[in-house]
Amino acid sequence: MSGRTSLTIVLAAGEGTRMRSSLPKVLHPVAGQSLLAHVLSAAPAGAGTSLAVVVGPDHQLVADEARRYRRDAETFVQRDRKGTAHAVLSAREPLARGADDLIVAFGDTPLISAATFARLRAALKQGAELAVLGFRAADPTGYGRLLVEGGRLMAIREQADASAAEREVTLCNAGVMAFDGRKALSILEKIGNANSKGEYYLTDAVAIVRDLGLEAVVIETSEDEVRGINTKAQLAEAENVMQARLRKAALDAGVTLVAPETVYLAADTTFGKDVTIEPFVVIGPGVSIADGAVIHSFSHVVQTSIGKKASVGPYARLRPGTSLGDGVRIGNFVETKAATLEAGVKVNHLSYVGDAHVGANANLGAGTITCNYDGFSKHKTEIGEGAFVGTNSSLVAPVKIGKGAYIGSGSVITRDVPDDAMAVERSQQTNREDGAKRYREIKTRAKAPKAD
Numbered sequence: 001m002s003g004r005t006s007l008t009i010v011l012a013a014g015e016g017t018r019m020r021s022s023l024p025k026v027l028h029p030v031a032g033q034s035l036l037a038h039v040l041s042a043a044p045a046g047a048g049t050s051l052a053v054v055v056g057p058d059h060q061l062v063a064d065e066a067r068r069y070r071r072d073a074e075t076f077v078q079r080d081r082k083g084t085a086h087a088v089l090s091a092r093e094p095l096a097r098g099a100d101d102l103i104v105a106f107g108d109t110p111l112i113s114a115a116t117f118a119r120l121r122a123a124l125k126q127g128a129e130l131a132v133l134g135f136r137a138a139d140p141t142g143y144g145r146l147l148v149e150g151g152r153l154m155a156i157r158e159q160a161d162a163s164a165a166e167r168e169v170t171l172c173n174a175g176v177m178a179f180d181g182r183k184a185l186s187i188l189e190k191i192g193n194a195n196s197k198g199e200y201y202l203t204d205a206v207a208i209v210r211d212l213g214l215e216a217v218v219i220e221t222s223e224d225e226v227r228g229i230n231t232k233a234q235l236a237e238a239e240n241v242m243q244a245r246l247r248k249a250a251l252d253a254g255v256t257l258v259a260p261e262t263v264y265l266a267a268d269t270t271f272g273k274d275v276t277i278e279p280f281v282v283i284g285p286g287v288s289i290a291d292g293a294v295i296h297s298f299s300h301v302v303q304t305s306i307g308k309k310a311s312v313g314p315y316a317r318l319r320p321g322t323s324l325g326d327g328v329r330i331g332n333f334v335e336t337k338a339a340t341l342e343a344g345v346k347v348n349h350l351s352y353v354g355d356a357h358v359g360a361n362a363n364l365g366a367g368t369i370t371c372n373y374d375g376f377s378k379h380k381t382e383i384g385e386g387a388f389v390g391t392n393s394s395l396v397a398p399v400k401i402g403k404g405a406y407i408g409s410g411s412v413i414t415r416d417v418p419d420d421a422m423a424v425e426r427s428q429q430t431n432r433e434d435g436a437k438r439y440r441e442i443k444t445r446a447k448a449p450k451a452d
């Protein structure tokens, strides 16, 4: 059979109306990545493939996100929201080029896999002019129903236009379709808007294909792969499904998750060997965890790389730009941000380390605070290798603590400390002999009941 090689993908990613949010629908995150990014990561790429993303009028953020994940993405603006077919036709130029295959997908179905796109294209290869991705919905409310007669897909009926009998149908439209690319434009142009919403429904393509005497088929997949996100409740369900997938993948890769259902991972989290994650840990985007590292309970980690055999938490907060070297120990109630902690550094209790570089094996005592912000700008703290910062010290940035330097507890350090120096910044202590005793006596006398 002659090879069908060229492919156009049109991704409808315009605004939805039911998220009740100022953030564009397809930019809502699932496992730390936008819905759009998930779809784009699964969509076919490479030579012969062109990708058109249709965005709403307030589109810049969506267009930027599309190009972040796919440099080849062309964006088209749909000025008025007149339905899914209208959205697809906003990308008329690539449609008119007539690639061998056309895939239409929606930006709000983040759980779809690359294999499913391939299955739809395979159906075209076998001669269908239109392949529709379908699934059996536990609750089909809101989805378009696939009307099948004698094993043949005849039409798709949208919820709002469906009869009571049609609403009983549980086989639903997932929203992804593959068209014979040379016939697609003429099919899409025949779609009208004579329905209860007055919208141009992409789903009407099926009946049109039938009227033309062409072949439309259903390719079935599981509901969990194609959940469409129209509401915040559906967003939460998709998160659930995605987390289950990510936890399973982590377990399969040898990560120890003591209570997997309590751990949140991001789509891009990477793990080395023998990593342990205790219950109730949240990992945001951009996190890598190297061999043998342990993340203790109730820690929150975002955009951070964690070195081999490092130990984090319990109750640690690692913010963007944190890099922990091998064997670093971060204890309870420690927060880091834009901080590089070289191998063997210890920050075991109650500290803030922000905009800082900490040399290997330095020890930051309980309550060490880098004072990185003066109310106007951020400044850097440099702590040398092997330095020891006594408890409850404030390091007022910009400041440098030399290698092997020692900071006395309770110091407020505002000037650089040379290598191997000891810096103590606090007032002299005075001890008054029997002072406590005298104090108690005075207080006791004052409080004694007065005789009448």
Ligand code: UD1
Pocket (backbone or CB within 6 Å): 012, 013, 014, 015, 016, 025, 026, 054, 055, 056, 078, 080, 081, 082, 083, 084, 085, 086, 087, 106, 107, 108, 109, 142, 143, 144, 145, 156, 158, 172, 173, 174, 175, 200, 201, 202, 203, 227, 228, 229, 230
């Ligand atoms: C659509 C399908 C429905 C299917 C469901 C699967 C139609 C008419 N209905 O319904 O059969 O079961 O998806 O999830 O196709 N969009 C635009 N411009 C528009 C309208 C929509 O860009 O004018 C985009 C949206 O951002 C969204 C996608 O197209 O990403 C789908 O639109 P949505 O409103 O979510 O359609 P559903 O009602 O979910």
Ligand code: MG
Pocket (backbone or CB within 6 Å): 108, 228, 229, 230
């Ligand atoms: Mg939808």
